[in-house]
Amino acid sequence: MNGTSKKSRGTPLLGKYELGRLLGRGTFAKVYLAHTVTGGEPVAVKVIDKAEVMGTEGMAPRVLQEVEAMRRLRHPGVLRLHEVLATRASIYLVMELAPRGDLQSRLAALPSHRFSEKAARRVFVQLTVALAHCHARGVTHRDLKPQNLLLDGAGNLKVSDFGLSALPDSFREDGRLHTACGTAAYAAPEVLCNKAYDGAKADAWSCGVTLFVLVAGRLPFDDANIPDMCRKACRRQYVVPPWVSPPTSRLLHRLLDPNPETRVAVEALAGTHPWFVKRSLSLDSHLDGLLDSQPERALAFRAPSVNAFDIISTSQWLDLSGMFGESRRSKEKRFVTTASPEQTLEQLGRAGRKLGYVVVVGKKGRECQRCPLGGLTISVEISELEPPLMLVEMRLEMDDGEVRVFSWDQLRIELGDDVVRAWDSCEDLQQV
Numbered sequence: 258m259n260g261t262s263k264k265s266r267g268t269p270l271l272g273k274y275e276l277g278r279l280l281g282r283g284t285f286a287k288v289y290l291a292h293t294v295t296g297g298e299p300v301a302v303k304v305i306d307k308a309e310v311m312g313t314e315g316m317a318p319r320v321l322q323e324v325e326a327m328r329r330l331r332h333p334g335v336l337r338l339h340e341v342l343a344t345r346a347s348i349y350l351v352m353e354l355a356p357r358g359d360l361q362s363r364l365a366a367l368p369s370h371r372f373s374e375k376a377a378r379r380v381f382v383q384l385t386v387a388l389a390h391c392h393a394r395g396v397t398h399r400d401l402k403p404q405n406l407l408l409d410g411a412g413n414l415k416v417s418d419f420g421l422s423a424l425p426d427s428f429r430e431d432g433r434l435h436t437a438c439g440t441a442a443y444a445a446p447e448v449l450c451n452k453a454y455d456g457a458k459a460d461a462w463s464c465g466v467t468l469f470v471l472v473a474g475r476l477p478f479d480d481a482n483i484p485d486m487c488r489k490a491c492r493r494q495y496v497v498p499p500w501v502s503p504p505t506s507r508l509l510h511r512l513l514d515p516n517p518e519t520r521v522a523v524e525a526l527a528g529t530h531p532w533f534v535k536r537s538l539s540l541d542s543h544l545d546g547l548l549d550s551q552p553e554r555a556l557a558f559r560a561p562s563v564n565a566f567d568i569i570s571t572s573q574w575l576d577l578s579g580m581f582g583e584s585r586r587s588k589e590k591r592f593v594t595t596a597s598p599e600q601t602l603e604q605l606g607r608a609g610r611k612l613g614y615v616v617v618v619g620k621k622g623r624e625c626q627r628c629p630l631g632g633l634t635i636s637v638e639i640s641e642l643e644p645p646l647m648l649v650e651m652r653l654e655m656d657d658g659e660v661r662v663f664s665w666d667q668l669r670i671e672l673g674d675d676v677v678r679a680w681d682s683c684e685d686l687q688q689v
Contacts, residue, residue: 269294270349271342274302285309285316290354300339303350310348319420320348326396326419327352332678333595333645334387336407336417355407355415360467364403364474371474374505378532380406381468383414385523386593386646388460389679391416392524395425397456400439401463403470423456434459442466442480446515449487457524458517465512472505473498477513491515504531524679533648590665591650592672593679598639601649601676605637608671612664646678 269275270291277290280301291302310316327338337353357363360380364370372380384406391398398405398419405418421438429435433453437444445462447454469477477495478486489495493515497506508530514520526533594601609615614635634654639647669680 270302271344273342274300274351276302285313291351299354299356301352301354303352305348305350307343307346307348322422322424323418323420324350325424326422329394329396329424330391331674332387332390334383334414334416335391336415352417353409353415355409355417357408357410357412360403360406360408360471363408364470369474372471374472374502377468377471377505379412380414380471381464382533382646384416384464384467385526386678387414387416388457388464389524389593392457392460393679397423397434398460398463399423399434399456400443401460401467402440402443403467406467428456429453439463441483441486442476442478445517446487446490447517449483449490455517457522458520461512461520461523462514462517464523465509468505468512469495469497469509472501477509508532533646588653588665589651590653590668590680591648592669592677594647594649594676595645595678596647596676598647601639601647602637604672604676605635608668609635611671612667 273294274291275294277292280288280290282288286303286305289302289304291300292298293300305320310320324338324341327336331337336355339351339353342349342351364372384401388398388401396419398416398421400418400421401416405416407415407417409415423434423436427434427436431453432455434456435453437448437451439448439459441449443463443466445454445459448459466477478489480486490513493510493513495513497509501509511521596604636652636654638650640650641647669677
């Protein structure tokens with residue numbers, strides 16, 4: 258590593274980066290603050306010693322795994338890998354800088370060693386949405402904990418350290434993972450017991466432990482004795498502090514479920530838990546400007562307060578249409594996006610013109626107008642979750658007796674990954 262120190266004071270790294278102060282170190286790597294030579298933009302450079310990695314069994318695959326996982330992921334909540342450089346002695350991972358450090362350090366600096374529920378909510382919502390993106394692209398993290406969750410300059414969460422992550426080729430024919438790894442205090446019971454496991458559900462358990470630490474200031478299960486800790490986890494033997502609110506306690510109960518089959522998945526939380534539903538956006542009267550010949554028309558959106566019934570109907574995904582004798586067949590889908598309402602509706606409109614449907618945007622409970630394209634309408638409601646997330650709810654409307662082929666999968670393809678961050682159906686969410 259002496260060569261690295263010299264580079265930090267002299268010649269730029271491969272002519273591209275000026276290395277600065279040391280940010281942190283591990284067994285095989287050091288992380289430096291650096292700036293680009295051309296524009297002076299700050300980055301973090303992880304310097305990995307090749308000889309030490311190659312001389313330690315299992316470490317080379319971990320480095321390759323980390324690089325491959327980060328290359329697959331492009332999401333605001335995932336630490337971005339800009340590029341990978343190498344010399345004869347070292348590997349350099351040039352990454353996005355998270356100047357506010359990791360959550361563990363932030364907690365340790367607080368007298369109570371815990372966050373307020375408001376602060377924990379912000380972090381947790383961003384964590385689950387970032388994880389949903391990872392899982393949708395076949396990546397499970399397997400080592401989620403406050404030390405691996407960073408904050409950027411604006412205080413937004415960045416998931417980091419994918420060295421123990423699992424990619425699609427890590428799964429066996431049964432669709433399960435079989436390698437126990439991670440940090441014991443945050444690992445799911447099925448992982449600790451060396452059973453085959455669902456990686457996404459194991460991540461959900463780790464999210465539950467992380468949330469507990471954020472709001473309680475301590476671990477739910479004491480990790481001084483691993484077998485004893487595992488027994489307590491399997492029996493759900495943890496005590497929630499009295500200052501934790503009932504909704505948060507219920508969320509912890511769903512995440513810290515020792516049965517992975519009934520444990521809630523992080524993908525199912527967006528839009529179904531009150532933490533994620535902040536206020537609705539009234540979008541009616543704006544659609545015409547997006548679907549007519551003036552697609553670039555600027556729109557202004559208001560954000561009125563959402564009442565209790567709005568929250569309940571959204572979180573439970575209630576469908577009351579059958580009670581009113583409506584002669585329509587409906588099917589619902591929804592997705593989470595970080596795009597603005599204008600961008601989302603514009604893309605929906607473009608897809609509609611291509612696939613043959615009309616989008617109608619209205620207030621909750623308003624009858625959708627008839628469309629001219631064979632009786633096929635998609636009504637859309639957009640609600641603001643925890644910024645910058647938006648929940649887009651879509652309902653397909655077709656008159657009785659009409660037979661028309663419609664593919665939700667094709668719509669998702671047309672919308673693209675830039676718009677769709679997490680995709681789900683009401684049928685799946687009703688089981689949560």
